[in-house]
Amino acid sequence: MRISAHGLGGAKDLPIPSELAIAGAVAALVISFTVLAVAWREPRYDAATSGRPAPAWLDRLVSSRALAVTARVLGMAFFLYVAAAAVFGKDSLINPFLGTFYVLLWVGLVPASLLLGPFFRAVSPARTIAMLFAKVSGVPEGEGMYAYPARLGYWPAAAGLFAFVWLELVYPGSTDLGPVRLWVAAYLGIMLIGSAVWGTTFLARADPFEVYSSLVAKLSVWGRRDSLLVIRSPLANLDTVVPRPGLVAVVGVLFGSTAFDSFRESTPWLTLVQSWSTSRVLPDTLALVVFSAGVALVLTAATMATGTTSATSRRELPSLFAHSVVPIIVGYVTAHYLTYLVEYGQQTLIQLSDPFSRGDDYLGTADLQVSYWISTHPTFLAVTKVLAVALGHVVGVVAAHDRAIRLLPRRHQLTGQLPLLVAMVGFTVGGLYLLFAA
Helix, strand or coil: CCCHHHCCCCHHHCCCCHHHHHHHHHHHHHHHHHHHHHHCCCCCCCCCCCCEECCHHHHHHHHCHHHHHHHHHHHHHHHHHHHHHHHHCCCCCCCHHHHHHHHHHCCCHHHHHHHHCCHHHHHCHHHHHHHHHHHHHCCCCCCCCCCCCHHHCCHHHHHHHHHHHHHHHCCCCCCCHHHHHHHHHHHHHHHHHHHHHHCHHHHHHHCHHHHHHHHHHCCCCEEEECCEEEECCHHHHHCCCCCCCCHHHHHHHHHHHHHHHHHCCCHHHHHHHHHHCCCCHHHHHHHHHHHHHHHHHHHHHHHHCCCCCCCCCHHHHHHHHHHHHHHHHHHHHHHHHHHHHHHHHHHHHHHCCCCCCCCCCCCCCCCCCCCCCCCCCHHHHHHHHHHHHHHHHHHHHHHHHHHHHHHCCHHHCCHHHHHHHHHHHHHHHHHHHHHHHC
16 A cells, blocks of 8 residues: 555654664674674574473364364454455545555564464465365365475465565555455465365465465464474574475565565655656566565575585575575564554554445444554654664574574584675665665
8 A cells, every 4th residue: 555654754763863773783783693603503493392382271272173263254254344345345545445455464464473373374264265165065174186286385475475565566556446356356266276276285385475474473482393382482483484495585575575665765766767757667566576586686695605515405595594584574574564554554443344434333443543653753663663673683693593503514604604694784784774764
């Protein structure tokens, strides 16, 4: 949704010079790496042993069919409610379908997954419909006609994520009801056909929202070990990300598109676009591709620029280290969309009470007022955003370090990390510069 308020508002909101903020974040990365090099010399995370069992009552509750059915019923009911607004509501910005799609779903997915684990998987309407079809047709739950090809990995999800961010950030009619409805209909159609052919494994690998939610959920404290609910540190949980084809493309699109969202409204880019073309679609599309592919290429080059053991080929390294970009994505998404989520999220909740714009108050929220407290406290906002970016990169450095000392030959365990550290410093500088100078 093209609303300028979801950005920070410029460097003027920063209580300290932006150069000092960038220097501080870079210093945090370098100091973290130095401390890790001295104090962290053996790998500490192992998916087979990490974490402690959750209380038995909590495991029974979370694993119960009653909770799973309740989550699916509530998710489906909410989907149908919003779908009614999309079909029968007015084609205007106050239609809650738009806010639900761009704010509650896309941005709200991050805090929900951090707090609750793979949230979208539990409420996904596509997964619910696929499960109902399988039950009616007598097909064993989760199975399809064929096994999902391992070589496809997350590539379909990367394509779906790119299609979403292109719709949101590039397409001129991104706030028109018709194109967004068409996108959602196409998404559901592809998910249902894919799940019929390849089973629910297709949804776990190809559904852009489920893949995004599941990746972010790896930074929660909730995990599974041999079907047992365990409580892990976020870093230990992050280490359980399974490297598959297309994972680098997924993190490239997620990080690159958020950076592009800052860049596209910068004065230099607006000046260039206006002098180049009367339409922004082509140049913005090219820029979005460059940002997304650029992140993936930098990660690939940085991780492959080292020696490897005989058990690990150089080609495997980018996927093996891609998990370290997830906290960076979460940090930058938090910094970039915090105001957007809080303020337009409230507005969407108010609009949801009147889905057809007729003055209804179905949910009892129509008379609520949006609180703009966060925008009226720019010092708190700016510090929070800088800390989010810096913390995301520090966590990424720790995750990459633990993986490096497990995979790389002893003589390359530190020097092999330097290219990736340089890449993360570049991400930090570029991210903060775009965030505050755009």
